[in-house]
Amino acid sequence: MKKVTQGPQTSFYPLPTLLIGAMVDGKPNFMTAVYGGLANGKPPMLSVGIVRSRYTWGAIKVGATFSVNIPSAAQAREVDFCGLESGSRVDKIGRCGFKVFYGDLKTAPLIEQCPVNLECVAAHIIDLEMHSLVVADIKQTHVSEDCLTDGALDPMKVDPLVFLTAPARKYVRIGEVVGDAFKMGLDLK
């Protein structure tokens, strides 16, 4: 197959679509982020990339509590809005009709309508050119009851909103099951 070089690009597919929640100026606020992923298995840690000009950034420092809310595909409009408007100017919670609750950490605002909510504490911050990479401990996980199968989180029921980065810039759903991980490759061993 002939290849065409495209220069350095952020061509990672797919990206999770996340709503980052924090108390900013004493009030809960949520911003959309797709620069996010897992950082460590045990203890569970994640990373999010936040541009330092974001209003939300004012609440993030090492030791700070914040949340990562995983929206379902049905929440695409609200997610897009939270990435188009700043909490410095607009009450995004009121506009989106989010019901906010607090968990173990007490200070990380969580969105009831999002099927999965992670309570986090920032452990490391790496300042990159554009984003600051926040590596955080996941302290608690809340899951909507209707997204459980036999008591365990069922990602198919979460129906997470997934982002395709540029040039597509689309929200999509996860697709069909391809096979069983850690099993499919065994016959090539």
Ligand SMILES: Cc1cc2nc3c(=O)[nH]c(=O)nc-3n(C[C@H](O)[C@H](O)[C@H](O)COP(=O)(O)O)c2cc1C
């Ligand atoms: C699809 C999408 C993905 C985004 N991903 C990020 C991201 O990963 N990091 C970031 O800092 N901003 C990201 N943004 C932009 C912020 O969500 C946006 O600037 C927002 O207004 C910030 O809110 P705040 O000012 O209330 O903190 C994204 C926006 C959209 C629409």
